[in-house]
Amino acid sequence: xxxxxxxxxxxxxxxxxxxxxxxxxxxxxxxxxxMDFIAANGVCGIMDPIAPGVRPGSAPxxxxxFGYNPYEYYKGRGVFEALGIGIDVKPGDLxxxxxxxxxxxxxxxxxxxxxxxxxxxxxxxxQLLDEELRIPGxxxxxxxxxxxxxxxxIRGEGLSWMVSDTDPERDGAPILVCKPLDGSVEAKRTAxxxxxxxxxxxxxxxxxxxxxxxxSEGKLQANALLIRGASFYEPIPRVTERxxxxxCCIAGGPLYKGVARYVGMDVIDVKGATGTYESDFKAKVEAxxxxxxxYDLIYLHFKATDLAxxxxxxxxxxxxxxRIDDAxxxxxxxxxxxxxxLTADHSTPCSIRTHSADPVPxxxxxxxxxxxxxxxxxxxxCSKGGLGRIRGLDLMPILLDxxxxxxxxxx
Amino acid sequence: xxxxxxxxxxxxxxxxxxxxxxxxxxxxxxxxxxMDFIAANGVCGIMDPIAPGVRPGSAPxxxxxFGYNPYEYYKGRGVFEALGIGIDVKPGDLxxxxxxxxxxxxxxxxxxxxxxxxxxxxxxxxQLLDEELRIPGxxxxxxxxxxxxxxxxIRGEGLSWMVSDTDPERDGAPILVCKPLDGSVEAKRTAxxxxxxxxxxxxxxxxxxxxxxxxSEGKLQANALLIRGASFYEPIPRVTERxxxxxCCIAGGPLYKGVARYVGMDVIDVKGATGTYESDFKAKVEAxxxxxxxYDLIYLHFKATDLAxxxxxxxxxxxxxxRIDDAxxxxxxxxxxxxxxLTADHSTPCSIRTHSADPVPxxxxxxxxxxxxxxxxxxxxCSKGGLGRIRGLDLMPILLDxxxxxxxxxx
Numbered sequence: 135x136x137x138x139x140x141x142x143x144x145x146x147x148x149x150x151x152x153x154x155x156x157x158x159x160x161x162x163x164x165x166x167x168x169m170d171f172i173a174a175n176g177v178c179g180i181m182d183p184i185a186p187g188v189r190p191g192s193a194p195x196x197x198x199x200f201g202y203n204p205y206e207y208y209k210g211r212g213v214f215e216a217l218g219i220g221i222d223v224k225p226g227d228l229x230x231x232x233x234x235x236x237x238x239x240x241x242x243x244x245x246x247x248x249x250x251x252x253x254x255x256x257x258x259x260x261q262l263l264d265e266e267l268r269i270p271g272x273x274x275x276x277x278x279x280x281x282x283x284x285x286x287x288i289r290g291e292g293l294s295w296m297v298s299d300t301d302p303e304r305d306g307a308p309i310l311v312c313k314p315l316d317g318s319v320e321a322k323r324t325a326x327x328x329x330x331x332x333x334x335x336x337x338x339x340x341x342x343x344x345x346x347x348x349x350s351e352g353k354l355q356a357n358a359l360l361i362r363g364a365s366f367y368e369p370i371p372r373v374t375e376r377x378x379x380x381x382c383c384i385a386g387g388p389l390y391k392g393v394a395r396y397v398g399m400d401v402i403d404v405k406g407a408t409g410t411y412e413s414d415f416k417a418k419v420e421a422x423x424x425x426x427x428x429y430d431l432i433y434l435h436f437k438a439t440d441l442a443x444x445x446x447x448x449x450x451x452x453x454x455x456x457r458i459d460d461a462x463x464x465x466x467x468x469x470x471x472x473x474x475x476l477t478a479d480h481s482t483p484c485s486i487r488t489h490s491a492d493p494v495p496x497x498x499x500x501x502x503x504x505x506x507x508x509x510x511x512x513x514x515x516c517s518k519g520g521l522g523r524i525r526g527l528d529l530m531p532i533l534l535d536x537x538x539x540x541x542x543x544x545x
Numbered sequence: 546x547x548x549x550x551x552x553x554x555x556x557x558x559x560x561x562x563x564x565x566x567x568x569x570x571x572x573x574x575x576x577x578x579x580m581d582f583i584a585a586n587g588v589c590g591i592m593d594p595i596a597p598g599v600r601p602g603s604a605p606x607x608x609x610x611f612g613y614n615p616y617e618y619y620k621g622r623g624v625f626e627a628l629g630i631g632i633d634v635k636p637g638d639l640x641x642x643x644x645x646x647x648x649x650x651x652x653x654x655x656x657x658x659x660x661x662x663x664x665x666x667x668x669x670x671x672q673l674l675d676e677e678l679r680i681p682g683x684x685x686x687x688x689x690x691x692x693x694x695x696x697x698x699i700r701g702e703g704l705s706w707m708v709s710d711t712d713p714e715r716d717g718a719p720i721l722v723c724k725p726l727d728g729s730v731e732a733k734r735t736a737x738x739x740x741x742x743x744x745x746x747x748x749x750x751x752x753x754x755x756x757x758x759x760x761s762e763g764k765l766q767a768n769a770l771l772i773r774g775a776s777f778y779e780p781i782p783r784v785t786e787r788x789x790x791x792x793c794c795i796a797g798g799p800l801y802k803g804v805a806r807y808v809g810m811d812v813i814d815v816k817g818a819t820g821t822y823e824s825d826f827k828a829k830v831e832a833x834x835x836x837x838x839x840y841d842l843i844y845l846h847f848k849a850t851d852l853a854x855x856x857x858x859x860x861x862x863x864x865x866x867x868r869i870d871d872a873x874x875x876x877x878x879x880x881x882x883x884x885x886x887l888t889a890d891h892s893t894p895c896s897i898r899t900h901s902a903d904p905v906p907x908x909x910x911x912x913x914x915x916x917x918x919x920x921x922x923x924x925x926x927c928s929k930g931g932l933g934r935i936r937g938l939d940l941m942p943i944l945l946d947x948x949x950x951x952x953x954x955x956x
Contacts, residue, residue, distance in 0.1 A: 150913050157916070184954060186935055187942020191955030204955060211956040363956060485913060489953055491946035492915065514917055514931055523933030 179521025372398025590932025
């Protein structure tokens with residue numbers, strides 16, 4: 135049998151015990167026969183995506199799980215969004231995530247998402263910025279993303295990603311001044327540049343026809359840009375070269391596609407894969423099965439578990455888990471021939487509505503695996519499994535060894 | 546609820562199976578309902594204070610448990626004793642633990658503790674050394690400690706803590722020559738300095754009135770100084786700054802107070818807390834409950850378990866465990882609101898009468914904890930718990946994450 139690995143990541147899946155459901159976690163309270171089947175036919179454990187007690191952001195957690203030490207390879211989030219929406223990022227590019235936002239005359243943020251502007255309005259405004267916002271000495275590019283989101287790329291010499299965000303992260307606060315985060319000349323210069331872009335964008339967007347029309351229609355205008363997630367791009371070794379595996383990604387959210395592209399995976403676009411609650415889970419699993427024909431490592435990502443955690447809605451988290459489980463039913467028979475790994479990139483407990491460092495459950499099923507006696511894919515059940523407690527960076531080496539793609543160290 | 550953490554450390558608690566009690570450890574053979582309650586209401590595991598197979602000294606083990614990498618922050622033991630007895634140690638000070646000892650005319654040690662001299666006699670002799678022992682180029686200070694113990698501080702340029710002890714660690718052996726432990730000029734100079742102090746101390750102490758009187762009373766004279774635990778002091782980041790927690794220490798032994806002061810904890814003196822078998826455990830637990838009013842992190846230390854291990858007395862170890870358990874009964878209801886962590890700094894098996902690297906049991910109880918199915922706070926029972934096997938350095942990050950004081954790494 136060819137060495138093929140499916141890596142299924144349910145974002146933010148891990149949780150903490152919730153009183154209202156008998157001190158169980160959403161995973162423990164779900165009906166999830168497919169996930170349990172994978173656990174029962176696999177070796178289970180718990181995993182610290184980064185390290186015990188380290189609360190992982192999604193991008194560094196994914197890098198670690200893909201075998202890339204985030205402390206070496208993570209240089210800000212913007213580049214992942216940029217790669218995720220398909221921008222041809224060049225080595226040395228400084229990238230940012232940007233929001234179209236609504237501010238009042240005092241530059242106080244009224245709506246961080248300009249009424250979730252999107253479609254043509256958003257596209258036209260980003261194009262306007264792309265054409266009109268010029269600063270000597272650097273090249274600026276603006277790209278629309280999903281809804282109010284977009285990407286800013288700054289190309290030039292002497293730039294740094296060590297600068298703070300202008301996004302206050304809440305409505306009712308002023309646009310922040312971008313500040314250097316280290317003592318370098320580059321960070322100082324970049325911060326000045328970002329502040330100038332911030333003001334020029336306000337000037338350009340305020341006069342845009344689109345906004346005049348939106349105001350007349352009673353809509354929020356998108357008269358400002360919130361800039362965040364400064365990120366420096368340089369190419370890194372690709373999974374294909376590192377592991378000798380042809381790899382692809384099936385995901386909805388741009389961030390996850392971006393991390394996959396960053397490590398050199400192909401991105402397979404699936405109709406209906408949106409990275410939202412409404413995402414077509416079954417279409418993604420079908421694409422995953424199809425991808426087995428031409429890929430060795432298939433990374434399949436589900437975002438909605440994390441969304442439910444961030445919404446603090448454990449009922450919805452259970453419902454999402456059960457829908458994912460339903461879709462995964464299509465692949466469970468593959469454990470006879472292939473390695474199926476089921477895990478999460480971090481916990482997002484409903485009680486705290488954000489990421490936590492609680493370890494995530496992991497199950498590795500497939501031929502040649504030391505199947506243990508754990509039959510429930512749950513945080514606490516898996517903690518008693520044969521894998522013990524591992525770290526995200528351990529996962530790829532373990533998987534590669536199971537499919538005999540590792541090489542002997544020494545003689 | 547405020548984020549408050551109690552960290553209860555029973556020194557040297559871990560042990561090895563003992564044939565005379567049915568191959569159980571003292572902990573396994575104890576009646577300890579309070580400890581078992583904490584285990585039952587918590588997530589359990591085993592912990593290597595430093596790393597698997599590394600036999601921890603108490604000071605490095607405590608540093609690791611407090612989140613300070615001992616390989617970076619541990620620079621000898623003397624400073625902890627000095628801080629523990631309240632000496633105002635200055636940055637750059639070279640500190641040593643010293644013993645008043647009895648030697649014969651050939652400088653052979655007759656009693657390493659000079660008959661456990663203490664009280665006024667000890668105080669007067671240390672004062673004599675402080676006044677009379679002078680060496681050009683450095684400032685020397687002598688301070689009395691508990692019983693025969695004291696502290697020597699050397700202040701000056703070009704000193705090193707890389708020097709060996711003059712203490713032979715047994716009676717009937719000669720005072721050792723202090724030797725440099727690396728090739729530096731500083732270590733060489735410091736070793737020469739220590740040897741000169743060693744000889745000058747003998748000269749001064751031999752002529753002391755106190756000793757003449759002691760001899761006439763048939764007591765052992767304290768005519769020599771044994772010098773050990775060279776240690777270099779420089780201030781390190783305080784727990785308050787690192788973790789945003791106001792922290793305090795409740796302990797009897799100077800070493801533990803010293804480590805606590807070293808990491809910036811306040812030390813709460815409790816009447817009857819002596820760091821001995823006779824220590825008032827209940828008074829310490831009462832102080833711990835009171836400290837909850839004004840502190841976020843309360844480190845509570847019990848020494849007697851280690852003493853019993855070093856005495857090789859498993860019956861006494863069981864008795865001590867049961868007395869501690871009895872005192873801990875007062876805090877068990879706090880698990881509803883606060884995080885209670887119960888563990889040890891290392892194992893001190895009765896069979897070997899010294900520290901071992903056997904991992905120690907750990908239980909973390911409190912709200913939001915993934916309570917597992919372990920109900921016995923014991924070495925082997927805890928090894929099957931939901932925490933798995935962690936390291937001392939993992940503990941603080943895990944605790945901080947449980948109380949949501951960690952920050953997301955990356956986005």
